[in-house]
Amino acid sequence: MIKLFSSGKEPKTQRRPLFTAQDKANISWFSKTYLKEKVPWLGAVMVMILAQGFAYQQFVSLTEDGLRVIFDKGEVTGLIGVCAMVMAIFSVRAILSYAVPRISVWLASDAVYKMRRDLIDHIMILDLAYFEKTKSGELILRLVNQAQDLSEFIGQTTVNAIRDAVTLIIVSGYLMWKSPILFMSVIIVLPIVAVVVRRISHRIKEVQTSAENAMGNYMSGIEEMSNGMRTVKISNQEPFERQRLKTATLDIKSLTIRLQAVQALMSPTLDILAAIIYILIIGLGGYMALSNDFNMDGASIIAFMIGMALIFDPARRLSFFFVRLQANLIVLESLRGLYNELPTITNAPDAKAEFDPSGDIKLTDVRFRYANDHPLFDELNMTFEGGKVTAIVGATGSGKTTILSLIARLYDVSAGTVTIGHEPVNKLRIDKLRQSFSVVAQDIVIFNNSIWENIRYVRPDASDEQIWRAAELVGIDALIRERGDAPLGPKGSQLSGGQKQRIAIARAFLRSAPILILDEATSALDQRTEEKVRQAIGELSEDKTTILVAHRLSTVTHADKIYVLDEGRVVEEGTHAELMANKKLYASMFSAQRSSYGQ
Numbered sequence: 001m002i003k004l005f006s007s008g009k010e011p012k013t014q015r016r017p018l019f020t021a022q023d024k025a026n027i028s029w030f031s032k033t034y035l036k037e038k039v040p041w042l043g044a045v046m047v048m049i050l051a052q053g054f055a056y057q058q059f060v061s062l063t064e065d066g067l068r069v070i071f072d073k074g075e076v077t078g079l080i081g082v083c084a085m086v087m088a089i090f091s092v093r094a095i096l097s098y099a100v101p102r103i104s105v106w107l108a109s110d111a112v113y114k115m116r117r118d119l120i121d122h123i124m125i126l127d128l129a130y131f132e133k134t135k136s137g138e139l140i141l142r143l144v145n146q147a148q149d150l151s152e153f154i155g156q157t158t159v160n161a162i163r164d165a166v167t168l169i170i171v172s173g174y175l176m177w178k179s180p181i182l183f184m185s186v187i188i189v190l191p192i193v194a195v196v197v198r199r200i201s202h203r204i205k206e207v208q209t210s211a212e213n214a215m216g217n218y219m220s221g222i223e224e225m226s227n228g229m230r231t232v233k234i235s236n237q238e239p240f241e242r243q244r245l246k247t248a249t250l251d252i253k254s255l256t257i258r259l260q261a262v263q264a265l266m267s268p269t270l271d272i273l274a275a276i277i278y279i280l281i282i283g284l285g286g287y288m289a290l291s292n293d294f295n296m297d298g299a300s301i302i303a304f305m306i307g308m309a310l311i312f313d314p315a316r317r318l319s320f321f322f323v324r325l326q327a328n329l330i331v332l333e334s335l336r337g338l339y340n341e342l343p344t345i346t347n348a349p350d351a352k353a354e355f356d357p358s359g360d361i362k363l364t365d366v367r368f369r370y371a372n373d374h375p376l377f378d379e380l381n382m383t384f385e386g387g388k389v390t391a392i393v394g395a396t397g398s399g400k401t402t403i404l405s406l407i408a409r410l411y412d413v414s415a416g417t418v419t420i421g422h423e424p425v426n427k428l429r430i431d432k433l434r435q436s437f438s439v440v441a442q443d444i445v446i447f448n449n450s451i452w453e454n455i456r457y458v459r460p461d462a463s464d465e466q467i468w469r470a471a472e473l474v475g476i477d478a479l480i481r482e483r484g485d486a487p488l489g490p491k492g493s494q495l496s497g498g499q500k501q502r503i504a505i506a507r508a509f510l511r512s513a514p515i516l517i518l519d520e521a522t523s524a525l526d527q528r529t530e531e532k533v534r535q536a537i538g539e540l541s542e543d544k545t546t547i548l549v550a551h552r553l554s555t556v557t558h559a560d561k562i563y564v565l566d567e568g569r570v571v572e573e574g575t576h577a578e579l580m581a582n583k584k585l586y587a588s589m590f591s592a593q594r595s596s597y598g599q
C-alpha cells in the first residue's frame with residue numbers, strides 16, 4: 001500500500017549494488033519486450049555514437065598535429081590542411097548529433113507507446129476488486145506521467161549517456177596510448193567519483209520513491225475533491241479539502257527540494273575533482289615536457305589538456321546519468337508493478353461460449369467474503385427461476401448487490417457454485433456470460449456525452465429507431481430533443497438522479513438481454529414517473545429472468561418470489577402473499593413502510 005506521506009526520516013541506507021536484482025529483471029523485461037524488435041535501429045544508433053566518439057579522438061590528434069605545425073615547422077599550408085580536417089570532422093559530428101536524437105526519440109516514444117498500449121490492455125482485464133482498492137490518481141500517475149518520464153529518459157538521457165560513455169572510452173584510450181604515466185596519474189581521482197555517485201544514487205532512490213507516492217496522493221486528492229465538490233460545498237468542507245491538497249503539495253515541494261539537495265551534491269564534488277585533474281596535468285605534464293626523460297613536448301601537453309577537457313563534460317554528465325537512472329529505475333519498477341497485478345476472474349481453458357441464459361440461476365452453498373476477516377455469505381442457497389421475476393429485499397448491507405456481482409462474475413465465490421441453466425458461471429466465457437445481462441445498477445455511470453450516445457453505449461450497433469423506442473419507453477425522449485448533442489458534464493452532473501436512472505433503464509431496454517438485473521432501478525423516480533417506468537419494465541421483463549433489488553417493498557409485491565436477506569442469510573422466501581401471511585420480518589418491514597408512506 002502506498003505510504004501517504006514520508007515520515008521525513010528515511011531508513012539508514014545499507015550498502016546495496018547500483019542495480020538490485022529486481023532492477024536488472026525490470027530492465028531486461030523492458031528491453032526484451034519493447035526494444036528487441038528495434039535491434040537494427042539500435043545498432044545504427046550505436047554505430048553513429050561510435051563515429052561521434054572517434055570524431056573527438058581525431059580532433060585531439062589533429063590538434064596536436066596542428067600545434068606542431070605552428071611550433072615546429074611554421075607552414076601555413078599545413079595549418080590550413082589541419083583546419084580543413086577539423087572542420088570536416090565536426091561537420092560529420094554535427095550531422096550525427098542531429099540523426100542520433102531523431103532516431104532515439106522515435107525508438108523510445110514507440111517503445112513507451114507500446115508499453116502504454118499493453119498497460120491499457122492489461123488494466124482492462126483486471127478484476128473489479130483491483131479498481132475498488134486502487135486510487136485513480138495512482139493509475140493516472142503511471143499511465144501519464146511515469147510513462148512519459150520513462151520515454152524521455154530512454155530516448156534522450158540514456159542515449160546521451162551512451163554517447164558520453166563512448167566518447168569517454170575512446171578519448172581516454174587515446175590519451176592512455178599517448179602517455180600512460182600522465183593518464184594514470186590523473187585518473188587516480190576516479191574511484192572518488194565512483195564512491196560519491198554510489199552514495200548519492202542510493203539516497204536519490206529512496207527520496208524518489210517517496211516523491212512518486214506523494215505525487216500519486218496529490219493526483220488522487222484532486223480527483224476526489226473535484227468529483228465530490230457537491231458534498232464538499234454542502235458540508236462546508238472547503239477548508240478541509242484546501243488543507244488536504246496543500247499538505248500534499250507541500251509534501252511534493254519538500255521532497256523535490258530534498259531530491260535536488262541530494263543531486264546538487266554532485267556538482268561541487270566534480271568541480272573539485274576537475275581542479276585536481278587540471279593541476280595534475282599542468283604540474284606533472286609540465287614537468288614531463290621540461291624533462292628530457294619523457295617523449296613529450298608542449299603540443300602533446302596542450303593536446304592532452306584538450307583531450308581531458310573533452311572527456312570531462314561527458315564524465316560529469318555520465319555521473320548525473322547514474323543519479324537520474326536511480327529515479328527512473330523506481331519509475332520502471334512502478335510501471336512494471338501494474339503487470340504484476342493479475343486478474344483472478346479469467347476464462348477457464350475449456351470455457352463454453354454456448355449456454356442457456358434463460359435457464360434457472362442457482363446459488364448453491366455459496367461462501368464469499370470481501371476482506372479476509374469477515375465472511376459475508378456462508379452456505380447461501382438461492383434460485384432465480386428462468387423467465388420469472390425474483391426480488392431480493394433486506395436491510396442495507398445485507399448482501400443484495402453482492403449476489404448480483406457473483407451472478408455476473410464480477411467476483412468469484414470462495415466455495416459453492418453459481419449456475420445459469422445448470423452451467424457454472426466460472427466455466428462460461430466471460431464475454432458471453434456478461435452479454436446475457438441487462439443491468440440497471442445502483443451506481444449509474446453516465447459519460448460526458450449526449451443522452452443519445454449514453455443510451456447507445458450498451459449497444460453501439462443499435463438503430464436510431466431502437467434508441468428512440470428505448471428513450472420513449474422511459475420517457476426521456478423529450479429531454480433528448482431539448483438537450484440535443486450537448487454533453488451531460490462529468491459523470492452526468494448536469495442531470496437529475498431520476499434522469500440518470502431513466503437513461504440506465506433505457507440502456508436495459510436497448511440491450512434487451514435474457515437476464516434483467518434491476519438494482520434499486522426506480523428509487524430516484526417520482527411516483528408518477530415510477531408508475532409509468534414500472535409498466536415499461538413489466539413489458540421488458542416478459543419472458544426474461546428478472547432479478548429485482550429494492551428497498552421500497554411496494555415495488556416488489558408483483559414478484560413471483562421474494563427473498564428476504566439479513567446479514568448475508570436468507571431468512572424468508574415466498575410470494576408477497578405468503579410472506580405477509582408468515583407475519584415475520586417481511587411483513588413487519590412492509591407494514592412499517594406502509595405506515596411511513598401514510599398508506
Ligand SMILES: Nc1ncnc2c1ncn2[C@@H]1O[C@H](COP(=O)(O)OP(=O)(O)OP(=O)(O)O)[C@@H](O)[C@H]1O
Pocket residue numbers: 132370371376394395396397398399400401402403442
Ligand atoms: N468492494 C467491497 N469491498 C469490501 N466490502 C464490500 C465491498 N462491497 C460491499 N462490501 C460490504 O459487503 C456488505 C454487503 O454489501 P452489498 O452492497 O452487497 O449490500 P446491499 O444489501 O446491496 O446494501 P444496500 O441495500 O445498502 O445497497 C456490506 O457490509 C458492504 O460494506
